[in-house]
Every structure is written in structure tokens, then in C-alpha cells.
Amino acid sequence: MNLRSKVESLLTEALDQHPALFLIELKVGADNSIRVILDGDQGVSLKDCMTISRAIEHQLDREAEDFSLEVASVGVGTPLQSQRQYIKNIGRKLKVELVERPSVEGTLIAADDKGFTLKWKQREPKPVGKGKVTVEKQETLSYEQIESAKVTI
Numbered sequence: 001m002n003l004r005s006k007v008e009s010l011l012t013e014a015l016d017q018h019p020a021l022f023l024i025e026l027k028v029g030a031d032n033s034i035r036v037i038l039d040g041d042q043g044v045s046l047k048d049c050m051t052i053s054r055a056i057e058h059q060l061d062r063e064a065e066d067f068s069l070e071v072a073s074v075g076v077g078t079p080l081q082s083q084r085q086y087i088k089n090i091g092r093k094l095k096v097e098l099v100e101r102p103s104v105e106g107t108l109i110a111a112d113d114k115g116f117t118l119k120w121k122q123r124e125p126k127p128v129g130k131g132k133v134t135v136e137k138q139e140t141l142s143y144e145q146i147e148s149a150k151v152t153i
Contacts, residue, residue: 044073
């Protein structure tokens with residue numbers, strides 16, 4: 001069993017014991033550097049990172065593997081990559097880069113396994129007469145339509 005398979009197995013076991021946490025990214029470099037990026041339904045604490053790190057590290061033989069291990073939480077401003085991240089961020093503002101049209105910025109009001117819904121206000125010309133009026137827009141997007149989505153602060 002190679003190092004990546006061992007780490008995947010240990011990580012799956014550790015995350016099964018901590019269901020509020022979920023994996024965003026696992027990288028194992030040619031130099032046996034292991035990088036685990038986590039997110040959680042209620043965020044990720046330093047203690048969470050240490051718990052997952054120990055669950056992996058204590059099951060690997062440093063003499064046999066000669067590895068380095070980094071367990072971190074997803075950073076602020078990092079694009080959302082998982083449907084669980086969309087659900088977790090309902091109520092927050094998102095900037096969404098779309099594949100075939102201009103980007104959209106709005107409040108995330110719903111998310112499920114098919115897509116997510118944004119709501120925002122924009123100025124448009126009045127239907128009759130001169131000037132502009134503020135209108136509320138809402139759009140449901142599928143995950144395939146987006147290039148990236150980030151929480152704005």
C-alpha cells in the first residue's frame with residue numbers, strides 16, 4: 001500500500017469520527033509531503049486540525065515513510081469547492097465568476113446538490129420615464145455554470 005492510500009484510509013477513518021469536518025483537498029508530493037485542507041460545517045478549529053493530524057501521524061512509521069504532514073483549514077477568500085461549503089455559507093455574500101457571462105455578486109440564500117440561489121439588488125432604467133430604479137434580482141445557478149465562487153468579506 002503506497003503512502004497516499006494509507007493517508008486516504010486514515011483520513012477517512014478520522015473524518016468518520018468527526019462528521020462536522022470534511023475534506024477539501026489532499027496532496028501527497030513526490031517528497032512524501034502530505035497536505036490536508038479541511039473545512040467544517042461550523043468552521044475548523046486549531047484543535048480539529050491537531051486531532052486529524054495526530055490520527056494520521058500516529059499511524060504512519062516515520063522511519064519507513066520519512067514524511068512531512070500539514071493539516072490546515074480552508075483559507076478566507078479561497079474558492080468554494082464543495083456543495084457542503086455552499087450550504088455552510090448560506091446568508092453570506094458571494095462573488096461568483098461564471099463561465100459564459102459576467103460575474104455576479106449577491107447573498108447566497110439557498111444551496112443543494114443541484115445548485116445554489118443568489119439574491120442581489122441592482123439599478124435598472126425605469127420601465128416608463130427617465131431615471132433608474134433599484135430592483136431585487138434572484139437567480140438559481142448550477143455548479144457547472146461557475147468558474148469560481150468566493151465568500152466576500
